[in-house]
Amino acid sequence: MRINVYISASGFCSRRAAERLVASGQVKINGILAEKNSxxxxxxxxxxxNEKIQLTSxxxxxxxxxxxxxxxTGLRTVEGNIIDFVNxxxxxFPIGRLDKDSEGLIILTNDGPIAHKILHSEHGHEKEYIVTVDKPINEAFILGMSNGVLLGDILTKKCFVSKIDEYTFRIILTQGLNRxxxxxxxxxxxxVVRLKRVRIMNINLANLAIGKWRNLTTVEINELREQLKEEENNENLN
Structure with a gap:
């Protein structure tokens, strides 16, 4: 098993974070520094x-x-990190991220393969947000946001946007560019003066209070796995 996959499967962190740990010389196999393809x-x-890790069921x-x-971040040296906060x-470790100045739903797990599929599937997974801005929303704004916006040399994907009130709108994205x-x-x-994520795929924030966490239900986990399995099967067919 490749080293980054092993670390992720152990629940220590995501594959991407594992790659960074290897690159920075913090990972050893039998006392020897690991390399990217170890x-x-x-x-x-x-x-x-120097902390021993192993696979867990x-x-x-x-x-x-x-x-x-x-x-x-999973880095305990960062003040206000999510790991210490959840305790x-x-x-x-968190699947993906929310900006420090944003709030709402974030999934944490020690299931590396599931995290990898959610983060890296070619199929765009829906993420839903409630957003408040600093001045009244008009139809041109809703239409423009929906049809894609040129950010540098990247045109964002078309998305669903709807007005909630004068200053607030709902947006559903299937991509995750930085901010x-x-x-x-x-x-x-x-x-943007307030940004709150309320859903990832089939997982909803619902009435969970700010700063609180809960375990996913068996139904939620099974639905999530089924959706990811269907996507994987479709990828194999293509």
């Missing part, structure tokens, strides 16, 4: 910063209603 055999000992899936000010009894909604709104002269 493989882990059955009886190998893998350590990260116990999988945890939780969601947090992240408050503004919490940083979506979950077992090691978990995408804020940059899209700025393109039309609007400043």
């Amino acid at each position: 493989n882990v055999e059955e009886n190998d000992i893998v350590t990260i910063k 116990e999988k945890d899936y939780i969601i947090l209603n992240k408050p503004v000010g919490i940083t979506c 979950y009894p077992r090691r978990v 995408q909604i804020r940059k899209m709104a700025k393109n039309f002269g609007f400043k």
Whole structure:
């Protein structure tokens, strides 16, 4: 098993974060620094910063209603990191991120393969947000946001946008560019003053209070796995 896959499967962090750990020389296999393409055999000992890690069959899936000010990182050295904030009894890591100045739904898990599929599937997974801006919304803004916005040399995908009230709108994205909604709104002269994510795929924030977390239900987990499985089958057919 490739080293980044092994680390992710252990629940230590995502594959992408594992790649960064390897590149920075913090991962060893049997006492020898791991490289990008290193493989882990059955009886190998893998350590990260001298901490031994191993595969686990116990999988945890939780969601947090992240408050503004919490940083979506597994690095415990970062003040206000999401891991210390949740204080979950077992090691978990966030799937993706929400900006420090944004709030709402974030999924945390120690299931590396599931995290990888959610983050890297070729199929755009829906993420729904409620956004408040600094001045009244007009039809030109709604239409422009819906049809795609040129951010640098990237045209954002068409998306669903609907007005909730004079200053607030709902937007459903199927891509995740850095600070995408804020940059899209700025393109039309609007400043985002509040951004809250309320849904990822079939997982809804519902009435979970800010700063609180809960375990996903069995139904939610099964629906999530089924959706990811269908996407994987469709990719194989194509």
